[in-house]
Amino acid sequence: MTSRVWWLLAAGGVAICGVLGWSVYLSRATPAVRVQAPHMVRTRPMKPAFTEVELQTFLQEARQAEAIADPLQRCLAYPEPPGVNWSKDVTAAYCHYGLDPAINGKDARELIEHGRVHELEERLADIKRAQFSEPGAQNKLDRTYNIVFADGSDGARALLDAWKRQSPDNPYALAASGSAYVAMAQRQRGSGYAKDTPQASFEAMHRLIELGRDDLDRAAALDPQMTPAYNAMLMAAGLDSDGAYAADAAKRALKVDPASYPVYARLAWMSQPKWGGTVPQMQRVIDQAQQHASQNPMLRLLLSERSGGEEYVENCACDPFAEAEMYRHVFAEAAPTRMLMRAGWAAQERRNIALSAIYRSELLRFDPSELDQRQSRAFLLIELGQTEWGLAEGNTLVKLAPREEDSYDVRGQAYRALGDAAHAAEDFEQALRLNPTDTWTLSALGDLYVNVTHEWDKGWVIANRLLQQSPDEPLGWILRATIQKSQPRDGLDETIRQFTERYGNDPTKQPVLQQLQAMKSP
Template sequence: MPAIPKKDAAQVLREAPEPWRSYLIKARAAERIADPLRRCLAFPDLPGNHWPEGHAAAHCAYHALQRVPTMSLDTLEGYLQRKDIKGLRAKMDGYLDRHFAKEGQGEDIHMMFGAFDESDRSDRLSQRWLMSAPDDPYANLARADYLLEKAWKVRGKEYVAKTPEGNMENMHSLVDRAMPLFDKASKLEPRLMPAYIGMMSAAMLIGRSDLIEAAFASAQKQDPACLLLVRQRLQILLPRWGGSYARSAAYMAELAPHLKEHPGLATYFSVPYLDQASYFEGDDFYKAPAAALVDHAVDVGSYDDALQQAGDIALNRVDAPSDEWRSLALLLQEARFRYGNAWADRMIAWDLVQSEPEWALHYLARAQKLEPANAQLQYLLGAAYHNTHRFALAQQHYEAAIKDPKQRHRSLRELSTMWLFDAGLDGKTGAIKAKPFVDRLLAEYPKDGRGWIYHFDCLGRLGQSIPMEELKQFLAVADRSDPRQIKTIAGIESALEKAGQASK
């Protein structure tokens, strides 16, 4: 992949309006930094936001930690096979101490237990750990986390009325088994924040607000500014889980004194506003009321989902003009923090592929890992390689895009112009390379005036005459508002007029 070249700021995206151009110049400079954390820290914040001081840096650090793996299940299995329970306990204690450290604070303890899911392997390892160390708080937590994940899986995402009764009974049984383990873990190690968060999640699943509040009260005594606790609490306070937006607002006000020391907490202040916006469905999501809620969500915090949704709305408003520059800025801000959304990466590349193709390729590489067969991706890869003069690769991706009717027309056009005009070939060689695509373009889109122009160009380069009937066909379908076609129209009409006068 070509590096993003160094470029004078005066030459970067000159067509972009302010404040977006200044933002994009700084973003481009940050994108040239290879180290993920340094890149994130060098990125500009969104213009006009009201984030707490240090908020974006805290968000950068959080994602940087996620990219550095904590203990994997493979490593855990190694400890258990060696029967090194003492070493395993020391490792867990180190993670927990780091959570409460004044310097070098980290969320490793949360990341570690996030590795337990509903899989058979998590079942087997958590059971083995608990059997090896029944009074170890971390072993109890691991087993409880597995049971809770299994309960959520059994519950599914349907409304209760649409969930089979057997699933609901199984869910309750799993929660009943998990709760005592969470409780034991928290009593054995009162600082173990994931245990309280697990209890809150389990109680939320079965609708026990009394257990939620008890677990939250205990957690508050240990670390009221725990990032993952705040996330869980704001989720529980949503109306869909029995809370209210007023209670959410009151809780965020309670957290305000902690923001100076823990500015990353504001990341989740976006959640209540996003939730309100989620009730707008279909086109209503792309109108002013929902847009205002999502815009407020990104104004108070840099929550990744909020940035993406705001970018989507800015691009696809149905009651106002599309704002592509603002959308690009929002989606780049999301990409500043996290990887992983192919649609957003393609939209970023769409805006950059003509003037900044090397930059676009960085996002297309990300999208390709997630949705390699996507036809729009294939078109954009073709365009990016075309604009970076890697013509064979461009043809490969354009030809993949042609298989999709939505990408076919533009891909055939660009393949035609690439070989005729952009690849630096001599006239005849360029015509030979372009002709299959020009012929197909004209066959499938006979009213495309530019297709006729490329056809005439091929004939001329190959020493063939242009039939009079084809000239008339072109004039009948030509787009007289297209500057490229206007020039050709004038030339042909002038030639036909002279030919007519000469024949008189």
């Protein structure tokens, strides 16, 4: 189930020393060090990050905001997380950056399809002028390209080719085409580990990057202020591990736009230790960006990465108080979606359900397209007692993604929490039809049959499927023994004997063995 597991977003690193070696911005590289977590030296009393009342108020206000149909207005109306003080100017700028293109995709498509590309180019030129001259318009052209043209679909490719045929030497057309090629390359690369990615995918990625770089280089040569071209160059450099190309693109971009959020965000991402960088390198990039935060408040988003970025929040050996301290320290200001995504996953792994729900809610505020994050959060809402909201989310997810088993699992879990076993079973059964080997769904359905509806024959079938598919997991054994004890059905002693022979010497299985032995008749 994609919403209940984590897939590493390994888009490919670059040679960070090459990217960040310009003396004008960074001093000599220092050895990598691990920044001490705030919980390791306690300077404040241990206390929860927020009260239960504050949590429930946040969830109530988040649900009210999510009822707003317009994505931008929903984002602007969203509550800030409890227990911290996010700046409204930062969150408002980030809402506009992700959700407010200065020209929408439908209008751009119609202008290209009707042969009116010069009108499109004039509108984009006006947007660029505003980006460089009007207060509050920082990154206006960048965000428009990121939302409208950085599309890796075949349909977008055909549309942009039509634009280039009509206007082959126009920098706006070339920047859009190059951005789309890089998005296609990223799609070819996928999100898996390099060892799990077919060589053919890498070859296709490299071909697309070359096509993209040709267009992007031409766009920047024709118009050195074409900032979306530099942003796409940095993405291409990251995919292709080309540090020299990244360094050149970054220097050219910051020369024309010293307060560029997309450039600094990409440089901070590239500086992470996982891509060969160091925490001090990240800090120097972020500190340099803060010198321009008065011109572009979104640069304050990067403060959340000063302690080490995604790896820092993922690898915290946190108890609940340390988790709360990290939340107050790392997320004192709004954070980029990639940080919110990793923090949401990590908090759930550490069983901090409330924090995970907050991180994922704020992620969905800024990027409502993250369907798997919405599915994951829906399970958390049910655990937090927001069962009616969980059911409403389940109904919505079934409409949005009717071919994904997670959608039915969410709704089934909500029905189960509401005591509606019949509808819960229907949804779990539909999820299994979509993915017959999903262990979570098998477990949920088996538990329902055995412990709620007492449909012993159906439960027996599920228990046997679990034992055949995942014999090392305890639930299949427990379901089988429970049926044998409660129906009753012959074979309880044999089930306990088989489990003991397999796992009697495994210390991790002793609690399960004790539970099974307790089922024996006196």
